Amino acid sequence: MTRGALKDEDRVLWSLVAKTATPLKGKVAVAVPEPVPSAPEPPVAATRPVPGTAAPTPKAKAPRVSHNLDEPTLEKLSRGRLPIEGRVDLHGLTQQEAYSLLFSFLYRAHAGGARYVLVITGKGSSSGGDGVLRRSVPAWLSTPAFRHLVSSHDHASRQHGGSGALYVRLRRTRP
Known part of the structure; x- marks a missing residue:
């Protein structure tokens, strides 16, 4: 650099x-x-929706996404037996900034061969409501723009941020 x-x-x-x-x-x-953003766009960048807008329907059949991690994997992650190979903190960002940062982070982590990453969204405002990013990020991970990167995701264990963070399993890179 x-x-x-x-x-x-x-x-x-x-x-x-x-x-x-x-x-x-x-x-x-x-x-x-x-x-x-100056990062090279992935091939599916044209179908990436802007937060708050309807996602276009994909023409090709996309891989099916299982949103929850399986129990043994979740337990291994929470106990530290599986390494978390990257983490990104979205605290204090707007939805647009968080979306761009999350997409570029997951794209680079996937390209680098990472398997499990931690996405920290925060728990939200102190007024008792759920935070915007806490609600939005799981929905974004289920959209077609992230589908080629994300295999599954689930709430993190208490020592990794609890409900204010997500474990994300990335898809394997194809040779």
Whole structure:
């Protein structure tokens, strides 16, 4: 990686931090441009829906998704017998930022051969309601855009974030 080149998730995180910073006395604030994804799009990117819109119907028959992990796998993950090969934290992001970050993270993890990853959504607002990302992320993982990446997902165990996190099993890469 060259100096100054940021990954998509780093760029999103940096823009969030830069928006909260105040300039020093006598200095002018620098405008922070909105992050523009620069990662190569996967072949199915044309069918990727925007959060809040209806997903287009796939023309080819997509693989069937089992949303829940099987009990033995869930137990091994919760006890640390299966490694979690990556994690992404979506706290404080908007739905659009979280969707883009999640998709790019899962795409890279899948391409890198990772099998199990942890997605941290947070538990939501303190006013007693479910968080937006806590409700949205499982729905996104079931859409056609994620179907070629995700095999199954389930709520994480308490030590990995409980209901504020998800274990995600990625599909095996085909040679």
